[in-house]
Amino acid sequence: MDRIEHHLTDELLMAYASGNLPEAFNVVVATHISLCDECRARLGAFEAIGGALIDEDASVTLSEDALAATLALIDATPEAPAEIRHKLGSVFPAPLQDYAGADLDDVKWRAIGGGVKQAVLQTSDDATVRLLSIPGGAAMPDHGHNGMELTLVLKGAFRDEDGRFARGDIEIADEDLHHTPVAEHGEDCICLAATDAPLRFRGLLPRMAQPFVGI
Amino acid sequence: MATAALAKDQDWAELVRRIHEKQDRQAFTALFRHFAPRVKAFLMKSGAGETLAEEVAQEAMATLWHKAHMFDPSRASVSTWVFTIARNRKIDALRRQRRPEPEELPWGPEAEPDQADAMTLRQESEKLAEAVAKLPDKQRALIEKAYFGDLSHSEIAAETGLPLGTIKSRIRLALERLRHAMG
Structure with a gap:
C-alpha cells in the first residue's frame, strides 16, 4: 500500500460515519478509506460511537404487528441482492467504480483548457464531485473556495502551498486557503475533487469560462 | 453492570450467528425486540416522522437478517453493526441517495473471525459505551x-x-x- 501522508479530519470522519455528508463528499471519503488503513481504523471508532449512542435510547415503541410485518418482509425477499463485482487492480477503488466506471479508460473526459480534463460524476446536487486530469508540470487555475473542497490523488502527484500529494493523499481546503496545485512533471495527475460550492477563480478568463465548464 | 452488558453483546453476536447458520427466527425476535425500537428512535431523531421511521426500522431489521453472514464480531459489536445498517437505510430512504462504502478488505488466510479479536473488541465496545454515558x-x-x-x-x-x-x-x-x- 502507498505511504499516505495527508489524512481525513475527525470532523469529516464523524460526518461520514453518521451519514451526514453530501453524496459527493461520501464518494471521496469512501475512496480515501479504501486506500488508507489508518483512516479505516479511525472510521471504525467513529462508527462504534454511533453504536454506543443508538444503544442507549430505548424510549420509542413499535406498533404491535411490527415483528410480524418484518418477518413477512423477510419472506418476501428471501435472498440478499447480489454484490456488484468490481475490477481488481483498477486505478479506481470499488466505491469510485460505481460512479466513474471500472477504470480510467471508461471515463468520458471533457477538455476544460490548458490540457486539463474533467468528468463530473452523477450525485445528489447539494455538492459536486469530479475527476480531474492535469498534465504533468501543469497548474490548476488559481482558485479559492466558497465552501469546502476535498481533493484526493488517484495517480501521479501534485504540490501546492501545503506540500506534496500522491496516490491516496487527501487535501482539505476551506474559505481560507487559496491554493495553486501544480502537477509534478511526468505522468498526468488524476484527482477526485468534491466541492460544496462553486470554486472562485481569481483570474478573469477562468471566471468567464466558469458557467460553461461547470466548475 | 459492566459484566452484565458485556455478556449481552456476546449474546447478541451469538444470536446473529444463529440467524446466519440456522435462519433462527427466535434469535431474530430477540434481536428485533432490543434493536428495532432503538433504530426507530434514531430515525425519528434524524427527522423521520413516526410512520416512516417505523417502516424504515422494519426494513433495517430485515436487512440485518439478510446480511447476517456479513457480520464479523472481530470487527464490530452488534450495536455498531446495527447502527451502520440503520444509517445506510436512512440515507437511502430519507435522502434518496446512494451510499458509497469503502472497498471490503481482502479475505485473510483464516475465514473464521478470530475469537481473541472478538473478545477484545467486545471489551473495548463496552468501555466505549461507558465512556459515552x-x-x-x-x-x-x-x-x-x-x-x-x-x-x-x-x-x-x-x-x-x-x-x-x-x-x-x-x-x-x-x-x-x-x-x-x-x-
Whole structure:
C-alpha cells in the first residue's frame, strides 16, 4: 500500500460515519478509506460511537404487528441482492467504480483548457464531485473556495502551498486557503475533487469560462 | 453492570450467528425486540416522522437478517453493526441517495473471525459505551446532534445559537475524553 501522508479530519470522519455528508463528499471519503488503513481504523471508532449512542435510547415503541410485518418482509425477499463485482487492480477503488466506471479508460473526459480534463460524476446536487486530469508540470487555475473542497490523488502527484500529494493523499481546503496545485512533471495527475460550492477563480478568463465548464 | 452488558453483546453476536447458520427466527425476535425500537428512535431523531421511521426500522431489521453472514464480531459489536445498517437505510430512504462504502478488505488466510479479536473488541465496545454515558451533558448533547441531528457543525451553530468555535471545541473535548478512556 502507498505511504499516505495527508489524512481525513475527525470532523469529516464523524460526518461520514453518521451519514451526514453530501453524496459527493461520501464518494471521496469512501475512496480515501479504501486506500488508507489508518483512516479505516479511525472510521471504525467513529462508527462504534454511533453504536454506543443508538444503544442507549430505548424510549420509542413499535406498533404491535411490527415483528410480524418484518418477518413477512423477510419472506418476501428471501435472498440478499447480489454484490456488484468490481475490477481488481483498477486505478479506481470499488466505491469510485460505481460512479466513474471500472477504470480510467471508461471515463468520458471533457477538455476544460490548458490540457486539463474533467468528468463530473452523477450525485445528489447539494455538492459536486469530479475527476480531474492535469498534465504533468501543469497548474490548476488559481482558485479559492466558497465552501469546502476535498481533493484526493488517484495517480501521479501534485504540490501546492501545503506540500506534496500522491496516490491516496487527501487535501482539505476551506474559505481560507487559496491554493495553486501544480502537477509534478511526468505522468498526468488524476484527482477526485468534491466541492460544496462553486470554486472562485481569481483570474478573469477562468471566471468567464466558469458557467460553461461547470466548475 | 459492566459484566452484565458485556455478556449481552456476546449474546447478541451469538444470536446473529444463529440467524446466519440456522435462519433462527427466535434469535431474530430477540434481536428485533432490543434493536428495532432503538433504530426507530434514531430515525425519528434524524427527522423521520413516526410512520416512516417505523417502516424504515422494519426494513433495517430485515436487512440485518439478510446480511447476517456479513457480520464479523472481530470487527464490530452488534450495536455498531446495527447502527451502520440503520444509517445506510436512512440515507437511502430519507435522502434518496446512494451510499458509497469503502472497498471490503481482502479475505485473510483464516475465514473464521478470530475469537481473541472478538473478545477484545467486545471489551473495548463496552468501555466505549461507558465512556459515552459518562460524557458531560454539554459535550454529549453536541455529539448526539452531530450523529443524529443530520446537521453539519455550522448548522448546529445556527440551531443552538452557540458560536461555531464553541461547538468544534466541545466536540473535540468529547473525542479527547473518549480516546483517554480507551487508552
